[in-house]
Amino acid sequence: MLRWFIVISFICFSLISKVQGFVDEKLFNLGVRSGDPSKEGFVLWTRINEEEIADRNNLPVKVKLQVYEDEQCSLLAKEVDLETSEREDFTVKSDVTGLNPKSIYYYRFKYGADQYSRTGRAKTLPGPDYNGPIRLLVLTCQNKNTGDFNLYNKLALDAWADKIDYVYFSGDEVYEYESYDYECGCCCARRPRAFQLPSEQPSAINYKDFRAIRHEYLKDKKLQDFYASIPVISIHDDHEIANNWYGNQNSETKRAVIPGRVYKGMDHEQIAEDGLRAFELYTPIRCSEEKVGQTNRKKYFRSFLFGQTAKFLVTDSRSFRDGPDKDIDDPEKTMLGQEQLGWFMKELADWREYGLTVWGNQTMFERFSRCPVSCGKTRGLLNVDQWDGYQAEQDMIRQAMLSGPGSQNRMVWLEGDMHTYQQNHTVATSKEGHVLAKALGLMTPAVTSPGFKEEIGCCGQSSCVMSLFSKLCLCTNRNIKHFDADIHGYLLVTLNKDHVDWQVYDVSIDWLPEDAMQNLKHKCKGSYRYIKGKVKKLPTTK
Ligand SMILES: [Fe+2]
Numbered sequence: 001m002l003r004w005f006i007v008i009s010f011i012c013f014s015l016i017s018k019v020q021g022f023v024d025e026k027l028f029n030l031g032v033r034s035g036d037p038s039k040e041g042f043v044l045w046t047r048i049n050e051e052e053i054a055d056r057n058n059l060p061v062k063v064k065l066q067v068y069e070d071e072q073c074s075l076l077a078k079e080v081d082l083e084t085s086e087r088e089d090f091t092v093k094s095d096v097t098g099l100n101p102k103s104i105y106y107y108r109f110k111y112g113a114d115q116y117s118r119t120g121r122a123k124t125l126p127g128p129d130y131n132g133p134i135r136l137l138v139l140t141c142q143n144k145n146t147g148d149f150n151l152y153n154k155l156a157l158d159a160w161a162d163k164i165d166y167v168y169f170s171g172d173e174v175y176e177y178e179s180y181d182y183e184c185g186c187c188c189a190r191r192p193r194a195f196q197l198p199s200e201q202p203s204a205i206n207y208k209d210f211r212a213i214r215h216e217y218l219k220d221k222k223l224q225d226f227y228a229s230i231p232v233i234s235i236h237d238d239h240e241i242a243n244n245w246y247g248n249q250n251s252e253t254k255r256a257v258i259p260g261r262v263y264k265g266m267d268h269e270q271i272a273e274d275g276l277r278a279f280e281l282y283t284p285i286r287c288s289e290e291k292v293g294q295t296n297r298k299k300y301f302r303s304f305l306f307g308q309t310a311k312f313l314v315t316d317s318r319s320f321r322d323g324p325d326k327d328i329d330d331p332e333k334t335m336l337g338q339e340q341l342g343w344f345m346k347e348l349a350d351w352r353e354y355g356l357t358v359w360g361n362q363t364m365f366e367r368f369s370r371c372p373v374s375c376g377k378t379r380g381l382l383n384v385d386q387w388d389g390y391q392a393e394q395d396m397i398r399q400a401m402l403s404g405p406g407s408q409n410r411m412v413w414l415e416g417d418m419h420t421y422q423q424n425h426t427v428a429t430s431k432e433g434h435v436l437a438k439a440l441g442l443m444t445p446a447v448t449s450p451g452f453k454e455e456i457g458c459c460g461q462s463s464c465v466m467s468l469f470s471k472l473c474l475c476t477n478r479n480i481k482h483f484d485a486d487i488h489g490y491l492l493v494t495l496n497k498d499h500v501d502w503q504v505y506d507v508s509i510d511w512l513p514e515d516a517m518q519n520l521k522h523k524c525k526g527s528y529r530y531i532k533g534k535v536k537k538l539p540t541t542k
Contacts, residue, residue, distance in 0.1 A: 007191070022345065024116065026049060027117075027367075028109065029049045030214075030218040031118060031218060031228055032108070032117050033046070033103055033232070033283075033531050034122070035231050035234060036231070036286050037124055037166060037304070039203070039305070040098055040099050040124060041095065041097040041099050042122045044067075044096055044120070047282075048111065060085040061084050062111075064109065064111075065080040065109055067099070067261070068108075069108045070106065071121070078098060080399030087283060092109065093284060095286060095320075099124050099171075101124050102307075103126060107120050107122060120227075123162075123166070127164075129539075130133070132307070134306040134309050134495050135165045135498050136492075136494075137155065137492055138168050138416075138442070138444040138491040139169045140237075140417060141172040141448070141449035142447035142448050143177075143416065143448050144175070145179055145194060145195075146449060147447075147448030147449075147470065147510070147511075148222075148448070148509055148511045149448065150517065151489060151490060152225060153225070154386060155229075155490075156222075156228070156230075159229035164492070166233060168272060170362055170414065170417070170444065171236055171238070171240070171362045171417065172237045172238070172239040173240065174385075175213075175471065176240075176275070178201070182450065190378050195212075199299065200429050204275065205275040206261070206271070207277060214282040224246040232284055233360070235316055236316070239451065240278075241258070241276065241279075241318075242258040243260060244260075244324075244486060245259075247320050247321055249337040250322055250326075255297075255374070256269045256271070256272035258417070267292045280298065285300065299339075301314060305354075306495060307507060308355060309355050309356065310356040312360060313358070313360065314343055315360065316336075316362075317361065317410045319337070320340055321335045321424075331392040334393055345396070345397075348397070353453075355495075358413070360413075360418060361414060363385070363386040363415065364388075364418055364424075364439055364443065365387045365426075365478055367477065368382060369476045369477055398439075399446065400425075401426065402428035408437040409437060411439035411442045412442070419445065420483060420484060420487070421525070423441070423442060423480070424440070424442075424480055426438070427439075427479075435533065437533070440530045447489075448509045453486050465477065469485060470484060473485075488509045489523075491507045499531035501528065502528055503528075504527075505523065505526050506523070507523070
């Protein structure tokens, strides 16, 4: 009798799983992602592992995308037929529309009769009537060589529990390095983890390398869980291609330059094109093209409306910038390039119906320390790869952020790249010295990339040295109100129509065993409110 029961149960189970299908983690081995939310949809992404396709001669590969109203995937909201092939490197991307505003949806991809991806969760933007809070997680700089992505365990759970609305990733979502070289390679420098690139070069030099890096990152289970849980608004910075690369806006002949010895004699333009191709194929992002001279360049700058609460502008400060060798006093020297700058200035001048204007910027906008002796082309500025190297444009944007009817104290910019937490202010004053308007800048700490603490080796282990260093930065930079180089983590920023709240979180990047992850602390290092041009400290959340 028992034997018959087992046989019948097995047949029933087989039939049910045949009908319902199964999650094929080998076929969809890089998980699922969502990005670029709009009030009626978002971009959804996955990749088919071509080695798991039964008939590789039968191209293009056909995939179905299913979007549901419920987590159990029973209320179908949308179904889309998609295709992919070698041309797209077997990535699948769909810009889904026709959904309801400020609503949570669940999605999965289907291959063949019964092979499914895992189920992801995404959220549309609010409609034009919404004027409530928006909870934005701000991230930057996740180097897989130098630390573990521990923070994503809790952040994925928080997203599924709807404690965060959307994510802004300010660049350096991957790094081009095979390994990482610390400035100070002494015994207490954290040991980097390396992986080998197909070219066997120390940094990526072709599409195969960039593709291998994308796979290396996207295979990370913590990152997969996080990306499946929430829409991410991404933009590249330099390390998606190469350290400090620039698009060379005003040159017809050299349209991309990569400094550094590794790239000497190589085709920089082709490397930049390959890096950007990988960025675009592997990121759920919308983009268009701009004609510069004889060629088309991809436009990744774009805007998002959070109802009436805020307008969010994302710029790309790498693809169109002039090189650092151009004189910093040249009024024509550009970081954003002509078309993007025109678009940005127009958006900044429009203060009408939004509570806040929020700018997603990559590199430090406000002034960083200057050498006491002004010398050479850079006039003693230490930070010419960032906005300090583009002074005319920096001044123009500063002016636009602080002037115009209704602009007062309603501008916030979010940035990354320096692997520190910073709170920056930029201020317009009257001739008498009265503060007329203020804008707030928040630099989010790096997810894992090494900051000053790691780069200065043993000295960075001393809390006295780090505290002295912070004090030095504060007293030499009047625009910096808070500077913390002893941190890895993220900012959780809540945008309200008339104020901004934010919390700064510090999370360990140590490679820990799986069971230690449950008890891992996300230490809140500060909680603040920016209202009517003033910053108040709030009680720190546990
Ligand atoms: Fe970085």
